[in-house]
Amino acid sequence: MDPVTPGDLLALATQSCVNAAKLLHEVRVDVAAKGTFDQVSSADLEVEAFLRQALVDGAPGSAVVGEELGSASARITWYVDPIDGTRNFVRGLPLSCISVAAAVDGSLVAGCVLDPFRDELFTAAVGVPFEVRSSGLTITPGVSPRPLVLTDIPLPGSPYRGEMELLAELMAVADVRRVYVTALSLAWVAAGRADAAANLGIHPWDVAAGSVLVRAAGGEFVEVGRDGFVAGRGEVVSWLAERLEGIVT
Template identity: 40%
Template sequence: MDAAESAALRAIAMEAVQLVGGPLAAAFRSDTAVEYKVDLHDVVTRYDRQAEQAIRDHILSRWSDSAVLGEEHGASGEGRVRWYVDPIDGTSNFARGIAFWCISIGAAVDDEIVAGAILDPVADNLFSADLTGAWLNGEPLRSSAIPEENKATLITGYPVARDFRLDGRDRALDNFATLAETFSTLRRPGSAALSIAHVAAGWADAACGFGVNAWDVTAAILLLRQAGGTYRSLPLGKIPADRPDQFHPGYMAWGNGGNYPTLTRIAEAISVGRTKAA
């Protein structure tokens, strides 16, 4: 895919996140009924479903050679461009009134990520990327990170109940304690796409997660890399290690200039341990 096509796909992704951003912002902190999917930690609202359908319709109307994979409605279409859509990344936050959630749309061709957009409607921040660069609200975006772990800020949701089951409660809590003791600041805001976007913007130094899907990270991977940051995927024993990054369930991400050996050691040990147990 050439740069012009990539830019056109970025424009469509930006249109789509903005299309649903206003209605979702209006619904935020309203009376939101919650349903549960896999377990009580995996929530969904009617707004997720409505927003995903609106995004899907917009993409297919603007670029017919498309296949859309969304978190709520699954796959549709057979096109060359595959779109990965999370209508609300951070649904639990959205449902409870916590202002850390976003809309994320990434596009890939032959599994190469070529465009994406992430919108934080509450803060009115629109992140976007294509094969020529990364932008925040139309201005070029460059990441930067504090080099030393003991002065850096890490965003992670680890551990959650799933991690206790997979890694063992004591091991997971020990991993968390080591990260909390090593980094200057550790935060658990609860949206992978927006967390990685914050790293791309230099508002946090690093992020990691161990339970993501392609719709969570596809746009964020390109955004971070085009902003000069680093994204490393982790297979966690679930997929072959050579699969494209967006399909891996685990990740580490840090901004330009970051060097975090403790994070790397713990994340890689988690992935190796789960691979051996698989």
């Protein structure tokens, strides 16, 4: 295939997310269990199928790693989460998003997170600055004496011990929000609305786009173990990373 730039991949990811979001106004939402503590909806499946087609058509020869419909790899690989925050989405809670990232030769180069409820779009790529496009009310983030941290810890059914103790310790030094939508949490960190985000039990499609956004906005993204991360700015990032390392090891 012809060479493409990170900006080209970002443009394709962005347009695909915008078009996919329109499906959410049309699809019937049926819900099924996906494990003891997880769910999948018909909207997840339809949106991912649409994104797969749009991305591969737009970048012939590329492959998709997706939450619902399987994974493959190629020189250009897309990481797709059709609805991050499904359990919020199916209850009508406006805390979910569509997330798409692009990797070239194994390195993430572009990311897009779209919040369909607020019509907010978070984008960045190698050589393309982080940007937020919003048609709703936006507030310039203020400064607080305590860091604001977004996390889903403790997770139901988690194999790790010590998460409740970590949450109690974290709440003594920070304001904490549990939102159950990792990609959007990372986008909010990139936008300066929170100082850090941290989770365990994550998959590549949960964090691929968000990690691009955080790094493009000048923050850190630190992998912890095989299924954890801490992202953000300031001393709270290293503080959290050290404690998560203690849990996963």
